Amino acid sequence: MKVAIVTGASSGIGQSAAIEIARRGTGVILTYGSNPRGGQETVAAIEKEGGTAVALPLDLGDSSTFAAFHDTVARVLHDTWRRDTFDHLVNNAGFARSSLIEDTTEETFDRLMRVLLKGPYFLTQRLLPLLADGGAIVNTSSNAAATAGLEPGYSAYASMKGGLDVLTRYMAKEFSPRGIRVNSVSPGSTRTRIGDDAFTRFPEVVPALAARTALGRVGEPDDIGAMIATLVSEESRWVTAQNIEVSGGYNL
Structure with missing residues (x-):
């Protein structure tokens, strides 16, 4: 059985x-x-459908914990799947913070950097010895880093996601001798808990976002999850170094 690691999957x-x-x-x-x-x-949802999953704690903003996480992953792989390697890595964990440039503190900037860019960089580095040749990595970016997704208040967040897009291409280049594919997905407005449950707290923004989306609604997590699953699968065996916007045509 193949095994995937998905960060931020709660x-x-x-x-x-x-x-x-x-x-x-x-x-998983x-x-x-x-x-x-x-x-x-x-885990319960996966097991209900007959799958196998293990949940582990991880603070993506604290790279000093990554060595211990590597060791825990190695132990779980052996104990649960009798394997020494895994096949897919989804660097998804993150958070958003809205703040105009003039109001952004260094603390906010640094926290976004640690979680959204430094975290995926060094977590991937630490887990790379356990990633099987021919595997796949998907990084969750954002259309906030693209021209069509520019919104005031997200300069720091989008800058980190833009850095992740560049990192995706370099990973694809450097890992290609091992047959490891690396891509990113850039969701548009998606109904998640990001931004301190912004969609729940400010439901009035949904109609306006839907009106700016070609397909007429905001995204749902399953819209993005299906694309990520496709990108790590054999169906996407000839796709690497790509950033795929999954936004329903935002600002199209």
Whole structure:
């Protein structure tokens, strides 16, 4: 059985990606940050459909914990799947913070950088020895880094996601001798808990976002999760170094 690691899978896009990957017959190691209950709910959803999953805590903003996480992953792989390697890595965990440039503090900027760019960079580096040749990596970016997605208040967030897009291409280049494919997905407005549950707190923004989207609605986590599952699958064996916007045609 193939095995995937999906970070930030206690809710939203990560949860959907983990469940969809498991539906295709892949075991899943999923991580959670401040929502352990959500992590266990994802495991339960996967097991209900006959899959196998293990939830592990991970603070993506603290790279000093990555060595211990590597060792835990190695142990889980051996104990659960009798394997020494895994096949797919989905760097999905993250958060958003809205702040105009003039109001952005260094603390906010640095926190976004640690979680959205430094975290995926060094977590991938640490896990690379365990990633099987011929594997696949998907990084969750954002259309906020693209011209069509520019919104005031997201300069720091989008800058990190733009850096992740560049990192995706370099990963694809450097890992290609091992047959490892690397792509990113850029969701548009998607109904998740990001931004402190912004969609729940400000439901009035949804009609306006839907009106700016060619397909007439905001995205749902399953819209993005299905694309991530497809990108790590054999169906996408000839796709690498690509950033795919999954936004329903936002600002089209």
